[in-house]
Amino acid sequence: MTQAKAHTHEPSIRTYLLVFAALMILLIATVWAAKLTHGHGAIGVVIAMLIATAKAVLVVLFFMHVKGSTMVTKVFVVVGLLWLAILVGLTLNDYMTREWLPPSRGWHQVNSQMPQAPEPHH
Amino acid sequence: MSTQDQPFLAHQFDDLGQQKEADTLGMWAFLSTELMFFGGLFTAFTIYRIAYTEAFAQCAQKLSMTLGGINTGVLLCSSLTVALAVWAAHRGNMRLVCWLLLATIALGLIFIGIKFTEYYFDWQESIIPGFRWNEQKIIHEMHLDPARLRLFMTFYFVMTSIHALHMVIGIGIFAVVAYKSWTGRYAPEYYNPIEISGLYWHFVDIIWIFLFPTLYLLH
Numbered sequence: 001m002t003q004a005k006a007h008t009h010e011p012s013i014r015t016y017l018l019v020f021a022a023l024m025i026l027l028i029a030t031v032w033a034a035k036l037t038h039g040h041g042a043i044g045v046v047i048a049m050l051i052a053t054a055k056a057v058l059v060v061l062f063f064m065h066v067k068g069s070t071m072v073t074k075v076f077v078v079v080g081l082l083w084l085a086i087l088v089g090l091t092l093n094d095y096m097t098r099e100w101l102p103p104s105r106g107w108h109q110v111n112s113q114m115p116q117a118p119e120p121h122h
Numbered sequence: 123m124s125t126q127d128q129p130f131l132a133h134q135f136d137d138l139g140q141q142k143e144a145d146t147l148g149m150w151a152f153l154s155t156e157l158m159f160f161g162g163l164f165t166a167f168t169i170y171r172i173a174y175t176e177a178f179a180q181c182a183q184k185l186s187m188t189l190g191g192i193n194t195g196v197l198l199c200s201s202l203t204v205a206l207a208v209w210a211a212h213r214g215n216m217r218l219v220c221w222l223l224l225a226t227i228a229l230g231l232i233f234i235g236i237k238f239t240e241y242y243f244d245w246q247e248s249i250i251p252g253f254r255w256n257e258q259k260i261i262h263e264m265h266l267d268p269a270r271l272r273l274f275m276t277f278y279f280v281m282t283s284i285h286a287l288h289m290v291i292g293i294g295i296f297a298v299v300a301y302k303s304w305t306g307r308y309a310p311e312y313y314n315p316i317e318i319s320g321l322y323w324h325f326v327d328i329i330w331i332f333l334f335p336t337l338y339l340l341h
Binding site: 060 | 143146147150151153154157158161162164165168169172187191194195198199201202204205206208209212317320321324325327328331332334335339340
């Protein structure tokens with residue numbers, strides 16, 4: 001029976017050093033961008049998270065050997081992230097839409113008139 | 123395929139490749155649970171960050187971006203030494219594996235040391251909720267909302283100390299693996315414990331990669 005391979009190849013030292021250099025450059029970029037966008041609101045957070053995601057992708061693909069791994073391994077990685085997306089997505093969905101609906105007056109009709117829903121703000 | 127000619131092969135596996143994949147998938151399944159664990163903390167912090175944007179941005183000034191940035195660099199170096207240790211194991215150089223894992227442990231201890239130094243500064247400033255808290259100083263000298271600072275510092279201490287606990291566990295694991303490497307328990311055809319404990323360490327590094335901008339680089 002052919003040997004099942006957990007991953008097809010081992011990256012070279014050169015690959016590891018290049019990834020490490022990229023990670024350090026991204027770290028410097030993170031701090032520099034934070035200082036640059038200080039006080040400019042949400043754009044700083046977006047940039048910081050994008051850079052952090054780029055670093056995480058590099059670590060996952062190269063240091064954790066996901067690049068070149070079997071499809072099953074990649075599925076495990078993606079599924080974990082999907083579950084996290086459900087957690088974050090539905091939680092934020094709850095909190096961000098709290099003000100969209102008026103407080104409930106219960107199902108008993110106190111008045112004959114229905115209360116007017118306020119304009120949903122975005 | 124008996125255990126005589128394949129001493130590292132557990133009986134339930136067909137071959138070493140299948141065993142390696144099973145070990146790897148087992149660790150990834152565990153890392154998914156860790157991702158949900160830290161994800162919950164990050165989500166909760168995000169909710170309050172959105173609710174108290176300005177206050178949290180001011181509270182973040184109590185953290186040292188310099189020390190946090192140095193710590194991030196230290197962890198990135200430690201991930202490199204771990205990756206090189208796995209590379210060395212693949213080549214059968216088990217002594218080098220041990221040295222690289224010891225370097226990783228050293229870098230991890232440096233991280234812990236810097237973290238505890240930051241905690242010590244927070245102790246000096248009396249902004250540790252539940253342990254050392256000087257409300258008057260916060261209001262009159264730091265000009266911060268004490269309720270918001272308490273919330274922010276609670277998140278900071280819980281998230282970073284649980285992360286630090288994960289690092290200490292990782293250091294312990296590497297100590298055992300380094301010893302086993304030195305005493306010849308692994309081989310180029312079987313070094314799964316080195317690889318999967320490396321996966322754990324890289325994951326803890328990724329958590330810090332996100333912790334640093336989330337807590338330290340608020341705007």
